[in-house]
Amino acid sequence: MGAIANQSNYEAEPATLTRREERQVVVASTVGTLFEWYDFFIYGSLAVFMSQVLFPPDNPTVSLLAALGALAVGFIIRPIGAVLFGYLGDKLGRKITFLTTVVMMGGATLLIGCLPTYETAGHLSWILLLTLRVIQGLAVGGEYGGAVIYVAEHCEPKRRGLLTGWIQITSSAGLILSLVVILITQASMSAEDFRHWGWRLPFILSIVMLAISIYVRAKLNESPVFTRMKQQKRLSRNPVKETFGQWRSLRLVLIALVGATAGMGSTYFTGQFYVMIFLQQAVQISQATVYQLLIIGFVIGAPTFVLFGWLSDRIGRKWLMMAGLFASALGYHAMFGALLSAGNPALAEAMKTTPVSIHADASGGSCDFGLQAALVSAHSDHKKVCVQAKKFLVSKGINFEYAAPLPGQPIAMSVGGVTVNGFDAKAYGEALAQAGYPSKADPARIDRVSIVAILILMTAVVAMIYGPVAAYLVELFPPRIRYTALSFPYHIGAGIFGGLVPFVATYLSQASGNIFGGLMYPVVVTAIVGVLGCLLLPNTRAEAVDHDPSY
Structure with a gap:
């Protein structure tokens, strides 16, 4: 897959790949990542149904919040997976993490589809669910860093934003795929059957994608950058200690977190995930209609992840990401208000x-x-x-x-x-x-065109940050600790600041008595991170990813 020549000079740029070789690298990396995002999002998409069968039925509101809390657990655990697999990726190689994380994620997803109900197993049902969510969180924590680093360490600098942008698109693609599978499953049976047992099928069907992902990833070669570092004995003895025990590297980790990834996570899960809950719970549109609108909006908007990755190769990454953060902070109230007016004008x-x-x-x-x-x-x-x-x-x-x-x-x-x-x-x-x-919401009065347009706009705003961030983080950290140092701030931002959005926003809406009250969380986070990013983030350079600067 990679006709990459060995080079003795560690600052030398990797040999340029042909376009065919580039496609092979990108496709092999994105297929498995797409599958893992599908697995991760399928739970969130079905949280309402799972809350009815895996949690105590006496209080539906609390059961829904508990189901969203279980969703948050999977996100919160991701930084631990980032450290664990970051260590393995920096010590043993990028490829081993691909196979390990995809097997963990696929196995946990399959088992979620086989969980006993609360009626038959009592509290054991949700305890097992939390356990499997932890496993999923660990797997995703190790997945992202390996995927973007693998692509970045193959491609030439001037195309890094463009090619890593294809990794960024997999999160939305995974969400779209999960919604499509759910809609097809629902259409094949009655609503009552889906509520009782049909929701399990999207989890169980993922075994097909698991087999494909394992097959594709088993054929990958090791990253050429890692291979050269290993041959030249430049690997870190302890990447975790070097990342968090030395101020020069820890400083970069903290700057990446408070200046970019915390806002990135909040923006992504507001504009790509919480909006789904808002349209169902607040705007009162039926689930099937919401899924259909989301699929259309996200499919049309998804190419903006690659577009803004490409644009960051041309104009730089930092200020493009900052523009996305401020657009989120200033625009979310107006966009969600427009969704209400378009989706339920009578309300x-x-x-x-x-x-x-x-x-x-x-x-x-x-x-x-x-x-x-x-x-x-x-x-x-x-x-x-x-x-x-x-x-x-x-x-x-x-x-x-x-x-x-x-x-x-x-x-x-x-x-x-x-x-x-x-x-x-x-x-x-x-x-x-x-x-x-x-x-x-009256189906006849739903302005579907306006809703799709708003969803496309939301996706584009997310892409302004999320599209360039992979290339930015790769360039920010040296190769010997790159896997660990990159993965940790990304998954703190996405897993904690972002993963908590559905739960915290739902809670704030109910606690405040205002359906827009939940937006307080992402608006405040993105505004603060935008200011800090403008002040603290360095402008990275599109240099050879073998480069190991005295940072």
Whole structure:
């Protein structure tokens, strides 16, 4: 696959590949990465269904948050996988991580499809789920660094952004593939069958892609840069110690995190993943319609990852990424507001003309919805009538304002001149319907063209950061510790700052009583990271990736 000649000078640029050899390297790297992202996203796409069968059924809201929490666990564990496989990649080679991570991910995905339900196994069902999510997180933590480094260490500097951009596109491609498989599965059976057992099929079917990925990756040669370092005895004795124990390298890791990857993760999972939850939970569009719109929008928008990778080869990477961060911070409220207006105009109009008021003493703690309550169903916060009213309204995509308490009433709701004392879901629903609030988005009034256009715009904003970041990180770190040093800040940013977006944003929306409240998290993170990135990030150069500067 790689007709790369050995070179004794470690700063010499690798021999130029033919276009055919480039394609072989890129395809071999992206196929396995696409599969791993499919595995990782298939869980998030089916979290609503899994929350109904793998978690306690007594509180649907808490079960959904717990399912999203399990999604977050897989992301949080990724930095550990980055260190573990970064060490192996810098010590033993890039290729070994490809096979190991893909087998771990594929095996865990298959087993998730075979998990017992809460009804049959009790708490063991979600304990096993968390265990498998940990394995998936470790695998993804080792996957990304190996893939982008493998491609970058083969290609010529002036094409590094373009070719690593194909690795960046696999995350969106994996999400698209997961949605397509889910839609096909749902179309082949009744809704009841899918809810009970059909959701397992997308997990089990991944065994086909696992076999293909193993076959492709087994044929890969080792990275030419790693091969030369090994021959010239330039490998790090302990890449973890050298990365985190020496200030000159740790400093670069921290700068990459606070100046780029934390914002990258927050932007990506807001514009590519949380938007899916928002369209279903807040805009009240059916799941099938949401998936169809996402597939169209993401397919059209996906080439922008390669486009901005290519553009970074021409104009530089740093300021392109900073522009994407500020576009996210400044534009998310407007974009999500436009999604609401396009997807459910009746709801948007009702909230504008006939606002909802909750009469309660908000300052007295009766309406507090603590973070512990989002995780523990037995917590007393769930028994508060004000909390129940808040969750009911937010689950319908309805914002509200607090008003003065009514005499003798701990909670009451007013809308359209009608006041409902206490909390009664049926009475609330009737009052809201009379005031013009729809129970669901009207399919006939959904502006699909506008929604797809907004999704394409969101994808392009994400791509401004995500497209160039792989090449940027490769250029930032020296080859002897590159796998470890690159993977750690990337997976802290994507795994923790990004992976927490669905859970934290959902929690903030429910806690604040505002369907846009969850956007506070990504907006603040991207704004801070954008400022720090402008001040701290160095401008990397498209030099030979064998180059080992005195950083």
